[in-house]
Amino acid sequence: MVVLALLGCPKPPPPPPAAAPPPRDDVLATVWSQTSAEAHAAALTVYQAAGAQLDRALEDPTWTASLEQSGDLGALTPAIVVDVDETVLDNSPYQVRNIRDGAGYDKATWAAWVDEAKARAIPGAAEFLTEAAAKGVDVFYVSNRSVGQEEATRKNLAAVGFPDTADTTAFLFRPTEGDKSKTARRTKIVETHRIVMLFGDNLFDFVEAEKPDRAARTALVEDHAGWWGERWFLVPNPMYGSWDDAVLQYAHPDPAKAHQERVHALDDAR
Numbered sequence: 435m436v437v438l439a440l441l442g443c444p445k446p447p448p449p450p451p452a453a454a455p456p457p458r459d460d461v462l463a464t465v466w467s468q469t470s471a472e473a474h475a476a477a478l479t480v481y482q483a484a485g486a487q488l489d490r491a492l493e494d495p496t497w498t499a500s501l502e503q504s505g506d507l508g509a510l511t512p513a514i515v516v517d518v519d520e521t522v523l524d525n526s527p528y529q530v531r532n533i534r535d536g537a538g539y540d541k542a543t544w545a546a547w548v549d550e551a552k553a554r555a556i557p558g559a560a561e562f563l564t565e566a567a568a569k570g571v572d573v574f575y576v577s578n579r580s581v582g583q584e585e586a587t588r589k590n591l592a593a594v595g596f597p598d599t600a601d602t603t604a605f606l607f608r609p610t611e612g613d614k615s616k617t618a619r620r621t622k623i624v625e626t627h628r629i630v631m632l633f634g635d636n637l638f639d640f641v642e643a644e645k646p647d648r649a650a651r652t653a654l655v656e657d658h659a660g661w662w663g664e665r666w667f668l669v670p671n672p673m674y675g676s677w678d679d680a681v682l683q684y685a686h687p688d689p690a691k692a693h694q695e696r697v698h699a700l701d702d703a704r
């Protein structure tokens with residue numbers, strides 16, 4: 435103020451402009467997932483390709499999609515294991531809410547969305563699983579939604595036409611907060627079932643490793659290259675996933691830093 439007075443300035447300086455909002459990297463992916471005919475076609479491609487393999491899978495007693503079992507499994511009931519989020523249920527409206535609210539993933543808002551039980555089905559999923567169930571296949575929903583979210587999820591799945599939703603043993607949700615591993619839950623299933631197909635939107639729905647980097651993730655895909663489209667089926671999810679965690683080295687930087695790291699991770703072939 436002393437300086438201002440000396441300069442004879444009658445007014446205080448204007449406030450600095452508001453900081454620009456941090457970049458949102460999830461908008462285009464959400465537009466693709468929710469509005470594109472291509473996303474719809476990709477999902478149908480996955481589930482109809484699976485439908486074309488199902489009889490072969492059921493007839494061969496050594497056929498398994500689970501790394502947790504092998505040998506002659508003919509005495510076991512056939513099963514299909516599906517992940518829930520972005521594999522059989524479309525949660526893109528939750529992503530849209532976050533975009534419009536300037537928010538990110540948050541346990542409380544996610545729980546509220548799950549409780550609404552109004553996610554739509556991923557195209558082709560309910561039809562395929564209903565056909566499989568009619569052929570004697572037990573469907574297991576192996577999800578990292580928490581155990582407390584089973585009831586709302588069963589209600590949601592039933593409302594959009596999924597089979598086996600009245601059977602509580604078909605739901606193997608995340609037993610404890612930190613336990614995201616699905617291997618232990620599949621190990622339980624293979625005691626009584628031959629898992630003929632796995633469906634997911636995340637590499638870890640099929641095979642797990644501890645924070646693998648990008649090269650290790652690609653190697654996990656290549657280790658079982660012949661299984662994709664035959665017994666492992668991946669529904670594209672560009673909105674979120676461990677692919678992004680790997681780019682961010684499993685840290686949780688703020689949005690601006692995350693944006694920088696994603697751009698830095700790209701290859702322009704120059």
Ligand SMILES: [Mg+2]
Nearest residue numbers: 517519520635
């Ligand atoms: Mg998922």
